[in-house]
Amino acid sequence: MPRIEHLTDRSQLPTEQHVEYDFIFDTLHRVGGPFGILLHSPGLAEKVCRAGKQVRLGSDITMIERELALLSTSREKDASYEWATHVEIARREGMSEDAIVAIRENRSTDDLALEEKEIIDYTRTLLRTNRVPQDMFDALIERHGPRWVVEITATIGQYQYIAAINNAFEVEPKSGGEVLPIPMPNAG
Template sequence: MRISETDPSGLSPEQKKIYDRITAGPRGQVRGPYHAYLLHPGVCEGVERMGHFLRFAATLSGNLRELAILTVGRHWKAEFEWFAHAPIAIREGLAEDTIEAIRVGTAPTFSNDEEAAVHGFVCSLLETGRINDDVYSDMKSRLGEDGIVELIGIVGHYTGVAMTLNSFEIVPPEGERPEFS
């Protein structure tokens, strides 16, 4: 890791307020990209609130949320993102063979049409930066326009997380197997 883990005793009052909110919330601890984000309280404030909403308060079902996050993590080869979210994806009901296919970069076989549609949407957005009319129309019928905004929010947010993780070389703890190296 290019930076040190956050030492709460060395934080400014602004940083400490955010640190305390993170540790008191559902995350329970500061880890991963938050060690970097806390270096800039203004950025951390916005990123943490967006991440908290998308992960803990949004309406997209957990399996679809985690499918999108894993697809983003794989695209950017963000080791820590995968390490953190693959177990959550399993708990949220995403099939282990789907997770493995995404990890190794092959096309998953979905038994759930909604998962297949979300995966296709996310892959298209990551690969081309665009969504064609048919894919948009299909997703609108499934999630509504507000659901599309939420899904794009997940893709954008976790792309930023992946870039932060990769730039600061934030990887899983010692002893954990790298997934993409």
């Protein structure tokens, strides 16, 4: 149960916020997850949804590339809500089970295909160190070009933001979704 009321029905909002609700509903075909929380700040949910729409629909990255970045971000941020939703999408889109296991269990990427390895390693490095080594950056620019690197990085940033909302407000994953194992914090 979220820590604050989840605003998922249009009737829960003042009339002046119905346009915002409608935009989210029209884009996602529902209002839930982080948007049920973000609607507490008029205007914010729509702006986040617009950025997400651009990342998802206005990007040149493939669905598999997007889901690799998204699942890697979910793992790094212990984001159960996004993991449960997107691991299903990743499988449906044809992501290898080896990549899913490597992400979920924080395993080495050495045996994965280059396309999987580079996105997982890039995401892990960026989120663990808040930087990317020049050689890693240069290799991605060389292979994919500036637009791709901007868009994969924006995807990581977007879902890091979503993870923060879902985790802080304890938005639970849908029932029956794959559970992301969350490491226990160190005692002491």
